Amino acid sequence: MTVRTPRSLRRLAVGVVIASVAGVAPLALPSPAHAQTPIIVQTNAAGDNIHLIDPSTNTIVGEISGIEVNHGATSAPDGSRFYITNEVDHTLDVVDARTLEITHQVPLSGRPNNVAIRADGRRVYVAIVSAPGAVDVIDTRSMELVKSVRTAGGVHNTFITPDSKHVVAGSIAGRNLTVIDAETEEALWTLFFDAGVRPLSFETNPNGSTRRVFVQLSDFHGFAIVDFEERREVGGRIELPELPEAEQHTEFLQGSPSHGQGVTPDGTMLWLCSKVNSYVYAYSLPDLKYVGGVHVGSHPDWLTFSPDSRYVYVANAGSNSTSVVDTQTLEEVVQIPVGQVPKRVVTAIVPDVTVAGWNAAAPGSRLSSTRDALDFDFFQKEVQPIFVRKREGAARCVVCHSTRTAFRLQPLPPEGATWNPEQTRRNFQTARRMVAPGDPDASRLLLLPLAEDAGGNSFHPGGKHWTSKTDPEWQAIATWIRGSRH
Ligand code: HEC
Incomplete structure (x- = not known):
């Protein structure tokens, strides 16, 4: 798309009015106009x-x-x-x-x-x-x-x-x-x-x-x-x-x-x-x-x-x-x-x-x-599926996080179906609020579900889903946060 720059935008100039008192010479020269x-x-x-x-x-x-x-x-x-x-x-x-x-x-x-x-x-x-x-x-x-x-x-x-x-x-x-x-x-x-x-x-x-x-x-x-x-x-x-x-x-x-x-x-x-x-x-x-x-x-x-x-x-x-x-x-x-x-x-x-x-x-x-740091396509392909994946002995992220919580995902689509593009976009917005772009170790999305002795938070009401930072899911989200593209 070509970018045309508006030509007719006026710079607004407000002149400074100097009150001159009869018989008294001004002490300073008028200051330049304050352009806005x-x-x-x-x-x-x-x-x-x-x-x-x-x-x-x-x-x-x-x-x-x-x-x-x-x-x-x-x-x-x-x-x-x-x-x-x-x-x-x-x-x-x-x-x-x-x-x-x-x-x-x-x-x-x-x-x-x-x-x-x-x-x-x-x-x-x-x-x-x-x-x-x-x-x-x-x-x-x-x-x-x-x-x-x-x-x-x-x-x-x-x-x-x-x-x-x-x-x-x-x-x-x-x-x-x-x-x-x-x-x-x-x-x-x-x-x-x-x-x-x-x-x-x-x-x-x-x-x-x-x-x-x-x-x-x-x-x-x-x-x-x-x-x-x-x-x-x-x-x-x-x-x-x-x-x-x-x-x-x-x-x-x-x-x-x-x-x-x-x-x-x-x-x-x-x-x-x-x-x-x-x-x-x-x-x-x-x-x-x-x-x-x-x-x-x-x-x-x-x-x-x-x-x-x-x-x-x-x-x-x-x-x-x-x-x-x-x-x-x-x-x-x-x-x-x-x-x-x-x-x-x-x-x-x-x-x-x-x-x-x-x-x-x-x-x-x-x-x-x-x-530009957080890539949408990478999120869609590598990060979002993690929220619906079933882990042994643990509830899926989406079952708790599609209601009430601050990390609010879109409701889980019916069995077998996946989130549509608009819902994916919304999930992306939600997830990006839970991360510090460029800094996985400061990102709540990675800290809460990670075991405490592996560097995670002490408590996540949704339990611990990753025992170490080498977990492929943890790595995939970290790659997204660091700003990698597909
Ligand atoms: C059993 C329910 C449950 C499950 C499963 C669960 N969580 Fe949570 N999670 C919670 C609750 C409750 C909170 C605290 C309330 C809130 O989010 O506002 C929380 C908090 C969070 C927060 C912090 C939100 C904030 O306020 O900053 C993040 C991020 C998070 N969870 C990510 C995840 C991820 C990722 C998964 C899956 C790997 C997951 N959770 C699985 C219940 C759950």
Whole structure:
């Protein structure tokens, strides 16, 4: 595939205004303009890292690591920090944009999903999905949870309206959206639907206030339209184009055939993902006329735009890639390989000097080598069969590890059958979380079932399956972890 580099991406330059006081000569010359650049922040829902893409080259220029099952992401308006929700620790993780290190973990009132930030950067709003449901309000100066606004049901996504006046929370379980006043931090109104509320986006009036909300719903391949002023659904629901059944993906839709949408920054188009079709679709605004569709990777789940509205970045959860789509020519420019099951993707504006620091700290070669270290084919042929193999006197791995446990394999297929490609891919993701790439002796997958006197852990609730590291099964997994290819 040829890589075309977007030409029209503007570098944003913010001039420094020097206040000159009459009669007093300035002590210093005006400092140079602080140039800033857009960065596409790509989360990886089944990974432990977040990729930072420079849209002027469409390459990964930085990586935040050490946040397992990262969910939502947003950034400070001045580009000084990233805020990432952490589903394992139930925290809002604050990342220093210069060092890409986690500086704070703010405890939340429950398990978080998505996150939004007010335009002034002072407040971060976290969707709390665990019952009874809330929007947690974090003060970014004190780094504390200052309020939990109760909602009718767990919240999957929080959004801030473009004028930053309202926080809007969508609930799947409660089948509603709740509008919260960003000033008083009180719920203003709730609108109920006949299905769970999924992602949404906003259209504005000429004065910047909110005009309509486009709402994706559970099990609906399209979107509903809400008049914000009238607080009710208007017009008919719009269905996305249908593809012949043979071209549809109907597995693992998670109740959401169309998930992820956005209005271009210039307000002229609405773009939506179709997981069923592996497409993104565009509608013109305000007339909502169908413009066209672009085939992307599998299970597109979320999207964001370059600030000039020219490109839409689409997270392909099923292809472990981010598609770059030209909003004018309706062509996919390139697919950028990223981490495991990429979902939320957002646009941040970051100082140029910050990005230059990442290049020095995280050369591209290191990034690509860790990403490529674990080979999928080798896993499929040599590693995965070990999980179903019967050993004398021991239960098979899969019987315990297809339920409840952290090392969760896909359910065992009926007698004789083997896991299908999608299940194999999921097993690969599960197994890779149990290993330290390149280091078999630090990998739980090898330590727990190995006898203690051979170097294994003292206890594995599933027993000891290998008496020594010379066991061919242990060796096969170790080879995979060291990064061998077939
Ligand atoms: C009799 C049931 C059983 C069998 C059989 C079994 N395990 Fe386990 N295993 C467990 C339990 C229970 C735990 C701890 C709970 C958890 O995983 O969260 C565990 C933990 C693990 C973990 C660590 C998960 C973590 O939290 O980091 C790994 C890796 C693992 N087992 C691998 C294996 C492998 C590989 C096999 C087969 C060679 C195997 N297990 C066989 C029950 C079993």
